[in-house]
Amino acid sequence: MGMYLNPGKQRFQIAINSEIYVDKTGLINHLNSVINTNQRYVSVSRPRRFGKTMAADMICAYYDRTADSREIFENRKIATNSDECVSPWDINLNKYDTIRLVMTDFIKTDVDVKESLKRLSRRILDELHQEYPSVTYEEDDFSFSFEKFYAESKRQYVIIIDEWDAIFRIRLDDKVGQKQYLDFLRDWLKDKEFVALAYMTGILPIKKYGEHSALNMFDEYSMTQPMQLAEYTGFTKSEVEKLCEVYNMDYSEIESWYDGYKVSDNVPVSKRQLYREGKYEGHIIDIYSPLSVVNAVSSGLIKNYWNKTESYEALAEYIRRDYDGLKEDVTLLMNGGSVKINTSSYQNDMTTFNSKDDILSLLIHLGYLGFDDNTNEVYIPNEEVMDVFKVSTQNKEWVGYFKAFEKSEELLKYTWVCDENKVADLLEEFHNKASNKPDFKRHSCIIEKA
Incomplete structure (x- = not known):
């Protein structure tokens, strides 16, 4: 077991040992359906507190060939809800060399991006060499060296990158470094035979340059378009109802404080005619903020838990920007209204804003706003987030x-x-x-x- 290569199942084991654990292993059934296909590049963006890291740990535990994790998964939803007509739930269990990276371990404010990427390359190649010592590799050519290890081992890789967007949050204005980073990921991953699955997770969708994504081989599952992964975006209504029952909590209070994110799953083929006629909305799923729900049911206290992971100044900084109509829109939102926006011009970073719509689009991805993709309207999703808006507009x-x-x-x-x-x-x-x-x-x- 290495730090990056085949890191094992321990992180996920710790999660399921916790007093409150909500089973999201069904996500792996979708990943198994895209592994070794053209859809094997998966990018998932969600706000903080929405379980991104736990999902990455779960994926590691499932695919890592050294993990021996059958006991962990065989009684979980992946096994009990799996459609055997498609594929057995364990078809890829512990089958792949798995690489797990957390980009905040490498991207630093005081370290040049090129040096950070060299450090990342050196550490991964070192672990690969320990596993496959007969392979000679070129330290200065990461992608080529990776190909050589694959040629020797004949084992494909599942590559999991957590906090993939750290560079856009930590080095906000380093446009050169950001481009170097995106080029590094593209050269390493795009169209490579050794990639069985690439799974990236972060807060922001993939960075655009103009109208185009810099990593266009990835399918994106975001807060505005989660598609097949909608039910894994956060806690669902049935999951929260079950927690409220176990912990003797008032569901209506939990709903008022932590619900409000509505996301759209794919419309089933059999329902698409009804959907076109405006008679089907079964694909719309209510999503709850997971960490806040866990804190509330474990403590018995309904209150704002947002400030454990975000400062009020973060929101205040964005909504005071001098874009025509932004403050009027925020005022309307805080009075229970909704605002129609155009998300297409947002460049998926934290500095490139050309209109109020770009600011409001960012706030969707940060979790400050809900988004109705039927009407293209944003709104404040719940009492907890409203509380953050109230504090952020006190001056x-x-x-x-x-x-x-x-x-x-x-x-x-x-x-x-x-x-x-x-x-x-x-x-x-x-x-x-x-x-x-x-x-x-x-x-x-x-x-x-x-």
């Missing part, structure tokens, strides 16, 4: 926006009941404020949204 720059929204609601109410005097008074008040301060556009924008 005085937001006061005018909230007051304007309150007035717009008044105007809407009196317009609805045809109280022409109140409507006239409010319009005059807006006009007077616009005459004294250059904020009439702000008020009128919020009124229009309301």
Whole structure:
């Protein structure tokens, strides 16, 4: 067992030994269906607290040829719910050389990216050489050396990369380093016979340059389009109901505080005509924030657990950006509204923003906003996230926006009941404020949204 090559099952064993463990082993059935196909490149992006690392540990434990993990999986959902007509659940159990990387171990603020990649290459090649000592390799040519080890062993690899997007979060402005990193991954993995499965997980989808993905061989399963992996994005309703029953928790409170993420699975072939007719929504799944649910049911306390993994300043920094209409949209969202956005221009990083839609798209991937892919609208998903928004908008720059929204609601109410005097008074008040301060556009924008 190595640190990177065939790291074993211990990490996953620790997870299932925990007091609260929710079985997501069914994910492996999907991976088994794409292994050694053109769809063998899988990129999964989710917010923090949504179980990315546990999934990576689980995949290691299943595929690692040294792990001897049948006992772990044989009574799990992968075995009990597996469709034997497709393939046996254990068809790939402990069959592959497995490489597991956590990119935050290598990408550092004070280390040049080229040096970080050399360190990564050196460590993996060193472990491969320990396993296959007869192979001579070139330390300066990682991809070619990998090919040589494969030619000797005839064993394919399952390659698991956790925190794959660390470079875009740790070295935000290092465009040169980011390109070197993406080129490294592409040269190592793309169209390589030794890759049985490549599984990457992180917060951000794969970085775009213009309209194109830098790693276009990957199928992406994100918060806006999780497809077949929708039920593995977080905890499902049935999983949370079961936890509430075991731990004597009020399900409605848990739902109010930690639910709200709606994701879309693939529409079954037999239901697609009904879907086209607007008569089928069975592919839409409610997803709950896993870590918050675990904290709540284990402690018995319904409260905001978000600040254990995120600071309020992170959200505040994004929503105060000076993009036309952004603060008005945030005000509307905080009052229970939803906002239609275009996610296509977002470049899948944390610095390239050209409009408010790019900011709001990032907030989907960070878990601050839910996304309805039927209407292309964003919304604040639950009480926990609303609490984060409230703290992040406490400074005085937001006061005018909230007051304007309150007035717009008044105007809407009196317009609805045809109280022409109140409507006239409010319009005059807006006009007077616009005459004294250059904020009439702000008020009128919020009124229009309301």
